[in-house]
Amino acid sequence: METPTSPSPGFEPTPYWHTTVAPITEPADHPLPERADVVIVGGGYTGCTAALQLARSGARVVLLEANTLGWGASSRNGGIVHPGLQWGRAALQRRFGERLGGELFRDGVQAFFTAERFITEEGFAADYRRCGMGVAAWSASHLGGLEEELAELTSVGLTGRMVRGGDVRQELGSSFYPGAMIVEESGMVNPAKYMAGLGGAVLAAGVDVHVRTRALGIDVAGPERIVRTARGIVRAGAVLIATNGYTDGTVPWIQRRLLPIGSYIIATEPMSESVAASISPRGRVSFDTKSFLFYWHVNAERRLIFGGRASFRPTSVAETARILRTAMLQVYPQAGGLAITHAWGGNVGFTFDRLPHLGEHDGIHYAMGYCGTGVTLGTMFGLRMGRLLGRSTEVADEPLAFERTPFPAAPGWGGVYRGNPWFLPAVGEVFRAGDWWKRNGPRFLGGSR
Ligand SMILES: Cc1cc2nc3c(=O)[nH]c(=O)nc-3n(C[C@H](O)[C@H](O)[C@H](O)COP(=O)(O)OP(=O)(O)OC[C@H]3O[C@@H](n4cnc5c(N)ncnc54)[C@H](O)[C@@H]3O)c2cc1C
Structure with a gap:
């Protein structure tokens, strides 16, 4: 489709x-x-x-x-x-x-x-x-890092587990990621x-x-x-x-x-209970492990709130909404029928x-x-x-x-x-290439993801 x-x-x-x-x-x-x-x-x-x-x-x-x-x-x-x-x-x-x-x-x-x-x-x-949150592995090569992170978090008393393959869908409603770390001590x-x-x-x-x-x-x-x-x-x-x-x-x-870096979000119209159950079976908040990360949840009104670092270049809300909607549909093809009602951005303070x-x-x-x-x-x-x-x-x-x-x-x-991060577009392209390579490199070289 x-x-x-x-x-x-x-x-x-x-x-x-x-x-x-x-x-x-x-x-x-x-x-x-x-x-x-x-x-x-x-x-x-x-x-x-x-x-x-x-x-x-x-x-x-x-x-x-x-x-x-x-x-x-x-x-x-x-x-x-x-x-x-x-x-x-x-x-x-x-x-x-x-x-x-x-x-x-x-x-x-x-x-x-x-x-x-x-x-x-x-x-x-x-x-x-x-x-509870799900941290989704962007590529199989990120799973080891998530396992270490989980071990560190559980060693200080947090509760969590790793899920892989079909179990990711059970937790996060998506088959897009090879695995995820679930940590219960998180909220929205x-x-x-x-x-x-x-x-x-x-x-x-x-x-x-x-x-x-x-x-x-x-x-x-x-x-x-x-x-x-x-x-x-x-x-x-x-x-x-x-x-x-x-x-x-x-x-x-x-x-x-301080480095101001743009982050952007789209919100869909409210979805039916059945679509919400398919996108968010456990009601988690989630984000993934890539540099241009995505983050999302279904909120109290059953809207999908989907955000990400859509661009490190000077950009517009319309352009980032387009990028985020494409990404959202990769992760959740079930959201295809949902209209985007709001799109916005803001500055994240990096160091x-x-x-x-x-x-x-x-x-x-x-x-x-x-x-x-x-x-x-x-x-x-x-x-x-x-x-x-x-x-x-x-x-x-x-x-x-x-x-x-x-x-x-x-x-x-x-x-x-x-205070004017003129170098960010170039840095962003390096990150974007790194993200692409981590997910597609092994397949490109003939291995599996
Ligand atoms: C799109 C987006 C999504 C995010 N998602 C998450 C998330 O899911 N979870 C999470 O933990 N964090 C998230 N963050 C980060 C989080 O929102 C911020 O870290 C947090 O809000 C910072 O709060 P703050 O009070 O330090 O700064 P801000 O809320 O940014 O407030 C700073 C204020 O300073 C004012 N100001 C600046 N200069 C001056 C001046 N000279 N005189 C007077 N006022 C001035 C500005 O007008 C502004 O209102 C996100 C950020 C963005 C932009």
């Missing part, structure tokens, strides 16, 4: 999630205060969890958001809530030594439990459910509903929120930080930069360490060591670089920063292992990088 390759006309080029929740009622523009204990720059999960934690410990917090609360990745992501980092424990230990590597791995797993607990204990009506959330609940809590806690107010620069003068905006300045004892994939030149040192970072540089704090895992890590880092900057004693808290790793700039030509 020939698979159609162009999306149905008429999809909305906006995040589907935005249609599921009322916009956060934000305060009207009002004057900036002269002084605060802490100024937070960026109003997504990181900035808002930090602000909430700080306000609840009695700090005077000003939150500056260039657009509106949650405007960045936090209201437009894939909603997958999962443990782990881009690297497994063995790789982290090779790089950072047995102890720190092990602790980084542990914290990466712990981030899932922190975020899950936070979302449920705060009582956000965010459609969160623990559903409606990201915009999470953001709406969080934004509401931040306002209720008394955080002084200023939307449409971009931080333009920060001067550090002894114990004082002076944050400049087009609407005036705010003086504070501490500043947290929480701008992740939307980091601009407010703090050039940080901008040189040059593919690890998240939080810490302080020249008197300015930062928390970012989640490399596509910011629902969990952004929540954990924001809460940690809130406790650190508030010096709150009400919650027993330990530093995260991530506070002990350096935040590297670009290797080699690092001095040249100023």
Whole structure:
């Protein structure tokens, strides 16, 4: 059967999630205060969890958001809530030594439990459910790596198993992948509903929120930080930069360490119960192991939410929707009759060591670089920063292992990088070729996939 390759006309080029929740009622523009204990720059999960934690410990917090609360990745992501980092424990230990590597791995797993607990204990009506995840092997050569990852995850108490061949269809509803790792400790959330609940809590806690107010620069003068905006300045004892994939030149040192990479999503119209049972027999969230990864789930409304790094080149939502629909139909030919109703994109904040970072540089704090895992890590880092900057004693808290790793700039030509990743199209082509070769190379050479 020939698979159609162009999306149905008429999809909305906006995040589907935005249609599921009322916009956060934000305060009207009002004057900036002269002084605060802490100024937070960026109003997504990181900035808002930090602000909430700080306000609840009695700090005077000003939150500056260039657009509106949650405007960045936090209201437009894939909603997958999962443990782990881009690297497994063995790789982290090779790089950072047995102890720190092990602790980084542990914290990466712990981030899932922190975020899950936070979302449920705060009582956000965010459609969160623990559903388990499937990580699908793009090629048979990825199965060994997944087995090692599973062994590492189960060694710290997680529950999972490998499935192969026909069993992949039983779990993920697709015959496209040769195998998959299933891990039960994962979930899905409606990201915009999470953001709406969080934004509401931040306002209720008394955080002084200023939307449409971009931080333009920060001067550090002894114990004082002076944050400049087009609407005036705010003086504070501490500043947290929480701008992740939307980091601009407010703090050039940080901008040189962050790589914004586009990720894109399509949403289908709601499907029948029988099609949903065939596409998502166990209701898992899933992603695959290639560099240009795909990620997907069937949501509470029985829409297939299918995302991926469709392109590393400057592109359009229409073009990425076309690419993603073709991919979706390769994985799920059963979705052929479903119209695409929404298509959108956003920036993922990558770093040059593919690890998240939080810490302080020249008197300015930062928390970012989640490399596509910011629902969990952004929540954990924001809460940690809130406790650190508030010096709150009400919650027993330990530093995260991530506070002990350096935040590297670009290797080699690092001095040249100023936040405009001109090299990404070329890097993307190398990744794309690598993906193609890993899946097709053995067959090309006469072997089996
Ligand atoms: C399409 C897509 C799918 C994703 N899927 C997943 C997923 O399934 N699971 C997962 O864990 N993660 C996912 N992610 C990543 C996750 O969404 C992010 O890591 C997370 O939302 C980061 O939150 P944040 O608060 O740090 O940054 P953001 O939510 O991006 O917020 C940063 C904010 O900073 C503001 N800002 C920037 N500069 C300034 C300035 N100078 N002054 C004031 N404000 C400023 C921006 O306007 C923005 O609102 C996805 C990301 C995208 C784009």
